[in-house]
Amino acid sequence: MAHLHGGIVTSIDIVGEALSERPELLDRLQRLLGLVEDGRIDPAILDLCRKRVGTLLGCPIHAAALPAGDDLDETERACLDFCELFVIDHTAISDADAALVSERLGDAGMVAFTTALALYDGFCRFEILMAGG
16 A cells, blocks of 8 residues: 655555545545655654644554654744644634745645645544544
């Protein structure tokens, strides 16, 4: 199954198995994954956010400790703050929050970033569901 650069999504084996009867859907998922790993966003930022999503949702495959706030640069901090809102309450994301991340990543980077967050959130929730949680 697909694996993204830098451990972005460590495994989609469960999803791949679920989609085995629908190869066209698996192909679409692969294209989404390609959008995330196309190099528009620093893989370290994506890895931080993947870990934060896993921690917030209680998904042990992706959960991990993050660096202290002082160890994060402004872009990492903005992306991580946006990520937390995305998972906890996406309606709380303000125009200013989105503009800050978009300024730092560019418009295409913002699209890839929010796609990554949606994938991390979805994969974590799916893994929790499949584990009976």
